[in-house]
Amino acid sequence: MKIPVARPLVGEEEIAAVADVMRSGMLAQGSVVADFESRFADYCGATHAIGVNSGTAALHAALLAAGVGPGDSVVVPAFTFFATASSVSMCGATPLFADVDPETFNIDPDSVAALVRPDTRAIVGVHLFGQPFDVSAVREVCDDHNLVLVEDAAQAHGAEYHGKRAGSLADLACFSFYPTKNMTTGEGGMVTTDDDGFAKQVRLLINHGQSRKYLHSAVGYNYRMTNIAAAIGLVQLGRVEGFNERRIENARYLDRHLAGTGLTTPHVAPGVRHVYHQYVTRLPASYPLTRDAFMNALAERGVGTAVHYPIPVNRQPVYENERASCPVADDLAASVVSLPVHPAVTEEELAYICDAVRELS
Ligand SMILES: Cc1ncc(COP(=O)(O)O)c(C=O)c1O
Structure with missing residues (x-):
């Protein structure tokens, strides 16, 4: 048995969609991107969606469009992937690190409120x-x-907060389509917003600041999505709800069958739809094995695991000067372990994972 902790699900439909684009000769940004943007906006319940070439590009362009620049600060959680904070630095602004909730692992609103300064522009x-x-x-x-x-x-992608989808919950939202994400385009990203002004500014910034061909009204970037990526995205968008349902079912199975093993299983806040990009457990201090020993023992049994994330962002060497005190993030970084939950994991594999964990506890 070999069960990876993440695996993209792409098949013949995605291959055929890419082949169509290749045959069309229109490889870069074009009508396929426009179609993907419009369908992704509908999926999120947002007015605008702007395709870009990574989630990091989406964050950078969104923050710039929000007016974030040198001398500003932006509050971000300490426990996240690096790009949440590095995109703030890419604007020339300073990330301020908020601690997170020990149960949901998400940004703690009290910690946010305590950090806001006169130069803070966004959260x-x-x-x-x-x-x-x-x-x-x-x-x-x-x-x-x-x-x-x-x-x-x-x-x-597809997560919900009191009946509204991610992508329609704030002033701007940023998605990634990296291969391990709930849906993929290879590499890619999307900004969604209901605000016409933000949408216009993002479109400008991702295309060299061109307001029309060869007329540059801002210094922008080449963050454009390709038709090739969008073709994959259109097929994946048709499949993402099926994927999400499988992730949720797999998580329920793990919740039920890991009870009593000593692992802390994910807590779901009331009123949300958690789409389990990762199934992140915690090893309590009383657990009989160290995290490394636990992960090695599972690896010997063919079960892939990962640590998301081993170092809080405020403790990264590059943010040495910004070091904030985020004890919950420190605690999580030392104790979390992700188990396979992706849609390619079969029920037989889930049973095998739970048996393997039970053997260790
Ligand atoms: C929370 C978070 N933010 C931002 C990103 C950046 O996305 P990308 O890798 O597509 O640039 C990722 C994914 O890697 C992520 O997990």
Whole structure:
């Protein structure tokens, strides 16, 4: 048995869609991107969707469009993938690191409120591992201080917060289509927003600041999505709800069968749809094995695991000067382990994973 912790599901339909684009000769940004953008906007319940070439590009362009620049600060969670914070630095601004909730692992609204400074312009909340953060509470902080709210929805295609989909919950939202994500385009990303002004600015910034061909009204970037990526994305968008349902069913199975093993299984906040980009457990201090020994023992049995994430972003060497005190993030970084939950995991494999964990506890 060999069960990887993540695996993209692409098949003949994606291959045929890419082949069609290749035959058309229109490889770069074109009508396939426009079609994907319009369908992705509908899927999220957002007015605009702008395709880009990575989730990091989406965050960078969204923050620039929100007016973030040198001398500004932006609040981000300490426990997330690096790009949530590095995109702030790419704007010339300073990330301020908020601690996270020990149960949901998501940004802690109280920690956010305590960090806001006069130079703060925006807050980026992350729907970490597929579970929406406490949008209402963070929105209140934004409203109190006139800040822009950005969703980092890189891991949360199809996640819901009180009946509304990720991508429609804040002023701007950013998705990633990296191969391990809930849906993929190879590499790729998307910005969604209801705001016409933000949408216009993002479109400008991702295409060299061109307001029309060879007329540059801003210094922008080449962050454009290709028709090749969009063709994969259109097929994946048709499959993502099936994938998400499988992820949720797999997570329920793991929840039930890991009970009593000593592992802390994921907590789902009321009113949210968690789409389990990752199934992240915790090993409590009382667990009989160290995390390394636990992961090695599972690897010997063919079960892939991973640590998302071993170092909180505020402790990364590059943020040495920004080091904040985020004890929950420290604790999580030392104790989390992700188990396979992706849609390619079969029920037989889930049973095998749970038996292997049970043997160790
Ligand atoms: C939370 C989060 N934000 C941002 C990103 C960046 O996305 P990408 O790898 O597509 O640039 C990722 C994915 O890697 C992510 O998980």
